Amino acid sequence: MVNIQGKSLITIILKKMRNIIIKTVFILFVGASLSFTTKQYKFTNPIKTLATFQGYDEYGFTFSFINEEGDEDVVTFETISDKILKMYNLKDNKFLEEEFEIIYEYKKSDDDIEEPILQSIKKVK
Structure with a gap:
């Protein structure tokens, strides 16, 4: 050795x-x-529409709008960014039935679940 x-x-x-x-x-x-x-998310094309705020509940923030076919439709955002909530406190009843221009897109996960994500919001006067 x-x-x-x-x-x-x-x-x-x-x-x-x-x-x-x-x-x-x-x-x-x-x-x-x-x-x-690591979960991969894919975003769809942004959707811009005029929508009426219907309220906030345990499911999220709901807006109604007229879709491309001319029918009334709704979209519910489970969460909204703090930045948007600082501009418009949508948890308050103050904005019920108010009209907004919203831009949102759907986040699609690997398991094909789509979740709407609010990108921007502007109150229509």
């Missing part, structure tokens, strides 16, 4: 192999963890 400064060659090789294996397992673990937690 060959000794290098009091250590055998086999001991040195085993320590290096152990370090390589530990690093490899760590990298694989981190990569696998990230692949399970």
